[in-house]
Amino acid sequence: MKLSTLLERKNIVVPLLSLDKQPVIEELLDAACATGKVTDRAKALQALLDRERLGSTGLEKGLAIPHARTNAVDGIVLAVGIAPDGVEFQAADGNFSNLFFLLIASEAMTTTYIQILALIARLSQQESFRRNLLAAKTPSEVLDLVKKVEE
């Protein structure tokens, strides 16, 4: 599966307006809800926050991948957000996070979920991809960049 098959303009947020961790998660979750695949927003939020309590999904080099498995979604849903100024997300390297991939999958989608997480990690390892995404000004630009790198 390609990331671009899970993305539309409506589940890409550029720029993210929230300035703190939970509001960022909620803003991304709202974008995910716009796909129509989130059947229970409150339950999905709880699953994401429960996962954060196990350890922050803020990684290194500005990347954060809030994620959870819950039957509050139908299948698998992704939202991408960019915060040019960065957000304190308790990242592993102590820096602010500015590139967010929120992923939620139903319990039955374990294999696909892991494959998508690995794919996000693969793409995000590319310096030029991260740099170009951070420079994007619109959801369309983000979508085009993802499609291009997956071609």
Add this chain to the structure above:
Amino acid sequence: MESDRLVSKILLFIDGSEGCIYAAKFGIALAKVTGAELKALYVVNTNLLRQLEKARIFVKVEEIDFGRDLEEDGRRYLRHITELALRKELSLETELLKGNAHELVIQEIRNWNADLLIIGELEPVLSKQDTFHDEAEIIFRKARCSVLVVKNPELVDQIYEELS
């Protein structure tokens, strides 16, 4: 390999991707036509889970939970493929292994004496430094037997459905 057969032992690599189901359907069609033996192999890729934990995308408890759930997923995929084969009056062997996917598949090709490996479509190539590499691509490159990469899902569906 028996001399009168184009292929005699077809191994299907099932990784839970969309493409692997089409690979299985194509394999079933090919086994039906050639009379080859068919085996489906699912590998719980514990190596990938460890990498995700190492990269801090997973915490330890997730690595354990997902390992268990992937095993269940694998059994479900293998049951589904067995049903697909039975619908075409074909039996196949299945096996579920855990570990490094490409090493185990390559080992199985040797141990089972497969002369054709069928896999689903490969993921995009990103870079040589790619930590979370596509296992299917490594298998494609390292396999000692011929490898068939199945594409064009619509055509494969049609081939499978028209199979008597």
